[in-house]
Amino acid sequence: MTESPRRSLTQGDTIVALATPPGRGAIAVIRLSGQDAPRIAARHLSPWPIEPRVATLCEISDGYGGRMEQALVTWFPAPNSYTGETVIEISTHGGDLTPALVIEQLVASGARPAEPGEFTRRAVLNGKMDLLQAEAVADLIDAPSRAMRDAAVRQLDGGLSRRVLDLRAAMLEIEALLAYDIDFPEEDDGPVPRERVLRAIDSALASLDQLLATVPRGELIRSGAVVVIAGEPNVGKSSLFNALIGRSRAIVTEIPGTTRDAIEAVIDGDRWPLRLVDTAGIRDATDVVERLGVELSQRHIQGAHVVLACGDSSESIAHVRESVSRLGASAAVISARTKSDLSVGAADAGAAGAVLVSATTGAGLRELLARIDGELSKLYGAGDGDTPVVTRSRHRAILAAARAELTGFREGWLAGVLPATVAAVHLRSAVHSLEELIGSVDVEDVLDRVFSSFCVGK
């Protein structure tokens, strides 16, 4: 393999840091990255050298013969490592002390403690990762739910990057057609038909729309679906809340109106995180503090994706549903008949379609979660597992701005009122706003496409 110029970035200093969260744990992984990593590691590891990319059991010493620890060590020679530099990963026993002592030794031998995010930054600088992938890494590290993590992993795979490449190709095609149209008026192929440009615009718009269509889902995945538990006082909302999160957090009591403020907890749904919100009971409160809580819950209901209309009788459920619809909420409403273990009277089995749940026995909880998931899927699409999802609001803004420009371009082009150079102002704005996502579209890229598509050369 030829030496790529980027590899020489490893001439920078060698950094070291704990790669796993600090604190108690079975193992801790220490990562050492940089040109000098082998030299530094060799002072403390034996045997050395070890075979690249094979986990090897080594003794760690203090560099003067004093044995400190046993560890599994893996060596990734540059450029085939996470950062693109030579990386050595040392897995020691967990805890606070051991890894800290090892890092201290490595620093004493010439490594520098890494700044936050520095490994990823080096990966980007060394061309191991594009920015989208780097953002995905950040998301992965603090992914609050399995769904979030899945979306992050798909981005990391380049799923979004691939879609974005399609979009880039579509934009490039329009640029090339316009460039040919303006710059090569006397060629064999003749002028570009207006319809061909129109087709190219439509294809770019379709690409944009595909990405934009995933925005609501992306937001749901990133921020979670707000599931508000609503109902009259004392119907067991907090018990249900706690049952759903699996541990006691809200105060559960028989006295109406105890949950004055809304309490929120995030649980891991199937496809997205669910932000459960327990609210004060909906009723005409007279107490000032309590009224505050009621107003708050009304606001929560208005911002909810799903409202669980809870009640221990069909009347109370109907009452809640009515209150929710009066609030003009756009959320899906699921009826939940609570305390099913106490009153499974045939006459009062609950409103039609209600899920029967019991916070005490746990009955119906799984069905309730499935219903929530079903309603959300109806609203936001189930996702086919490979549709990449735009999870960043910044990306959404970029896509929307580009879409507006392309639409302006399309209108002017269709009406035949915009000369190519004028229409191109829209196009360039669109490309410019997409630059952060699709990378810069250089004039050489455009010309390459022109020359490979058209036989020019009068």
Added chain:
Amino acid sequence: MEQDFDVLVVGAGHAGTEAAVAAARLGATVGLITSALETIGQMSCNPAIGGVAKGTVVREVDALGGIMGRATDLSTLQFRMLNRGKGPAVWSPRAQCDRGLYRRAARSLLERHDNLQTIQGTVARLLMDGDSVRGVETLEGRRFGAKCVVITTGTFLRGRMHIGTTTQIPGGRAGDAATTHLAEQLENAGLQVARFKTGTPPRIDGRTVDFSSLAIQESEIDRFDYSWSHFWTTPRVSNGVARHPAQLPCWITHLGAAGKEIITRNIAQSAMYGGAIASRGPRYCPSVEDKIVKFPAAATHQLFLEPEGHDTAELYVNGLSTSLPAPVQLEILRSIPGLERVRMNRAGYAIEYDYYPPTQLDQTLQVKTVPGLFFAGQINGTTGYEEAAGQGLVAGANAALRAQQRDPLVLGRETSYIGVLVDDLVTRGVDEPYRLFTSRSEFRLTVRQDNALQRLSSIATRLGLYSEEEQTIAERRVGEVRDAISMAENSSIRPEQADPVLLAAGGTALKHAMRISEVAKRNGVALAELFSATGIATDLAPESVLSAELEIKYAGYFERERTHADRMSRMGEMKLEPDLPYEEMTMLSFESRQKLAGIRPRTLAQASRIPGVNPSDLQNLLIEVERWRRGPASS
């Protein structure tokens, strides 16, 4: 030392002549040295000036006092406004010239400058004073001193012509010898050198062409002049003599299946495909061999037969650039409709030549490592007369300004295609012969052929490139655009005046009198026609009315480009020191550090255009620069 000049220009092609004129206009004493005085202003290739983007450059050169537009106006024998159907914002003038007339016009325009002396001689070497240049010595043994030297030797440095795989002739152009001594010295001075190739088609005897079967392309000359300078002072027709020569048509034919077959059969004998040439040629100006190999599906390739002059029947076969052996060229020619019995005057050929990667130059086109030495034209890896002229002007003006110890001339990308050209060359470099395209400009809406004077006359005035008379004319012309806009805004047009114009443009009639500026916003409606329908502003130059029309029609879009231009010039005001330690800036990617250290941009704006330097690098660059400024010693 036989004589001392402020500026010596080596080579008298399109770059050299403009360099000499620009320097002379700035008051410098100028020597222009060329191997043969008769070939001053020679068009080595296609006898046409202008085209898309290029036509705008001719206007710009003219607005800055150059000779290209003037010489073209005096020698045009065929004219077309390209892109006419696509709206005036994209119009691109292109003129075919009488080669002989052009040469004579160029030479006489040079001789109007008393402080410009032409010298016949072949430069053997540069005279140096340490690292700086201080003159030249010719093969004839003549020595001339100069504060600055501008090299514009085109394809002559180690030029090598190829016809077929076996015929190779050293030379810079058919019939002219190559220059090798200077090339060796430049290389010894440590300059990096590389090779490009280009080609030219055969030329034929028009008396042996059967025109009856060919499509004719008549000249569209219609009140068109490249130059504003003589528009007011010289009537188009004076004493019964039109300033433009009589117009001649071009003819269109095509290469068909028979010709393609001949080329395919003989492809191995082509200098390019037979392995005799390895260097890279321009993709936008391919040989006919390239066209056949790369686009086999195309059934025909159109060819333009272009007149070479009034004094000859010779025709230039545009579109048939080739390096096949001469007998094969003749065989191909005779397979072409109309050319069945043609005689070939000159065979086409490919030429390889030295160029110096232009990233070795600063924004004034001065060699960074050799103070006082400037390069312009094909030596910088460009193609085209217009690109050469634009660079010649910038190099010549800067050589004079340097000799006079004045501030340099750097044209921003937002001011002109010349600005784009120079910035691209010194910032991005070239990997194929560089040609301007409108796509290269961020400002193709506001930088147009009709408004060159508006964009550049204040710069020319400030530098002192104009004579007093020219300055008066330029000011008047620039004022006309303002006048035209205010006339359009302050006058109204009645339905009976407007309707013929509107209906002809496919629009609807007016219901009542309206302001002209409102009516002019309509699609396809020319402001000039509205003016003439109302009988006002008829004495304004067509370009002025056109500029006004576009300003009115596309005001919102112009505004967007201007906002972008403002942003760019603000970035241009953020200067970067030439001695920044880029190698030590660890916040930048290694690639950025290397690129920045190689180019050493003068401003943040220039840094932003270096390929491989991305926006996040720019932010980090600012931080690093700030850190360095606060304590250069500590970093």
